[in-house]
Amino acid sequence: MKLHYATNLRLRAWIRVALRPIRLPLTRMTLRREFSDHFEDCRDAMLDKGLSEREADEEALELLGSAREVGKLLKLVYRPKIYLIRAAILLLALLYLLPWPTRINRQFYGQIYWMDGTPPESVSFTLQGWKLDYLFKRDRLNLELIWDRPEDGEKLFPPPLMDPQEMMGYESSGLIFTYEPLFWGTYVGPAYPSEELFESTYMIPKSYLRLSPDGTSCMLSESFAHNWYILASNNPNTKDDALRTQYADPLQSFINAREAWINHLNDN
């Protein structure tokens, strides 16, 4: 059956609108054919009734109804499947990533955080919190929940959030989430000769240091630098400009710490 050009266009437009929510090609093809067949049957029935071809086309299109409404119903029928497919893809991606972490490192902060032992305003802070490290081969995913705990909170202004049990305050809490590819690492210098010695000084945790690809140098991880910067710049109690500048420059602080560590080795 050959349709009039205008009718054909209108029918195609109707089908296109109705099938807009459907993404599955086979379903689209099936439905397109069904709608076309239905239109043809309707048109034949109208012609049998004695209508002219033009009138039959109009009437058949009219009887099909609203394409948008049909599209909404089709969306209800077929849309949930698409969500399932998306969920399956996400699950597969997670399954792909899961075997990759080489180490999961949970670290609890309990030590004095300030490196030179001179906390601002003569109040010592203890960094507390939880840290979760995922090492994906060379890249690292870091999630930390941290807070500062001043040992003499009454000296601070504004006063810290007080713990009624111990009458101690909490300051500068935050959630840190970083993803650190290898190329964000900052080159520092030669690799340290002994990891045990390095850890015993507790200048910088070992987990923040990474070997360069050739294995001869050491890199300060960028996430450590970021954490440092965040802590230094967000701490309202860091009123001393010199201290603020010092802590806001993580690389310089690291170099200072490294010198202190070398001096410590030389002294011993």
Add this chain to the structure above:
Amino acid sequence: MKANDTPRKSRNDPPRLPRRNSPLRGGAPRLVLKLLRGGEGSGFALISRLEQRGCGFFRRQEAAIYPILHYLERKGLVRACRREGEDGRSRRCYRLTAKGKVRLEKSRDFTASGGIET
């Protein structure tokens, strides 16, 4: 807990209500199942049967029967197949499956006993 989430305790319980936004909600799907009980047919044939009985459920919205037929097909209540008509053109025809028959019987019993529309 929604009515839809309530687990069925036994087979004699009425079928669960479909989801609120489901096209199966309401009488149209059951109407289509009833029409198919009279024999297999294409969407157009089903609507013609309906009009012969004097029911204008899909009047001026005839294409709305296809989403419902596809929904029932996905639920396994009807099955589609290609059939060649008297005029030589093939049409996609639907027929009731055993599961569809059971579903129709259950819903009829439930409605007859004064239950809620399924």
